[in-house]
Amino acid sequence: MQNFVYLVGTTETRKVAVIDAAWDIEEILNLVAADEMEITYALVTHTHPDHVGSWLHGAHIEGVEELLGKTKAKVVVHKAEAEFLKLLSPSDIIKTESGDKIDVGGVELQLIHTPGHSPGSQCFLIEGLPPGQPGRLIAGDTLFIGSCGRVDIPGSNAEDMYFSLTQKLMRLPDETILFPGHNYAPEMTSTIGEQKRTNPYLQFHSLSVLLAAMGYR
DSSP, rough: OOOEEEEEEEEETTTEEEEESSSSSHHHHHHEEEEEOOEEEEOOOOHHHHHHHOTTEEEOOOOHHHHHTTSSOEEEEEEGGGGTTTOOOOOGGGEEOOOOOETTTTTEEEEEOOOOTTOOEEEEEOSSSTSSSEEEEETTTTTTTTEEEESSSSTTHHHHHHHHHHHHHHGTTTTTTTSBBBOOSSSSSSHHHHHHHHHHGGGOHHHHHHHHHHTOO
C-alpha cells in the first residue's frame, strides 16, 4: 500500500496528533517517545482498513484500536463514517463536520470534508506555521500526486470527487504543500499549484467531461 502516517505537533507543548495510524503502532509510539511528545489525537482521513486498521482475512491489522489501548488519544473522524469504527467506544470518538478545527497543542488543523473516495473523506489543512510559510494539506486518498482517489468502490462517488477537487482543494493557494495518503509518485510531496498544472484529474473543466473520461457516460 505504501501509505503514509503523519505526525503533527509542536515541541513547545509536547503535544502531537497522528494521522491515519493504521500500521506499525509500536514504531509510531517509539518516534513520539524519542521526541518526548504525547499523542492527544488520532485523526482519520477516512475509515478504509489501510488507514485505520481492521480485521482482514481473519488476521488483525494493527491500527487506531491498538493505539487507543496505549495512549489517551481521541479519534477524530467525519460524522459520515464514525459508524464504521465499531470496535471503538463512542467516548473515544470525536465526530466532525467540514470547517471544524482541532487544536493540537497550539497547532490548529482545519478539517475539510472531501467526499468522493468515501462518504466521510476529509483533509487536514495547517496554515500559518511557521508564520509566513505556505499551508500544508494532508489529503488522505482524496488527492494524490498526479492522481486522485478511486471512485469505483463501495461508498465512492465520482460526482462528489469532482466537486471536492474543484470547489474545495483547487481553491487553496497554489503554494499550499500537498501531503498525500499514498506514495504513488517519485516525490513524496507537491504543491496545489503544481497539481493544477500537471494532475490529469484536475484538468477537467466540467463534471460531464470527467464522468465521460471515467467511463460513466
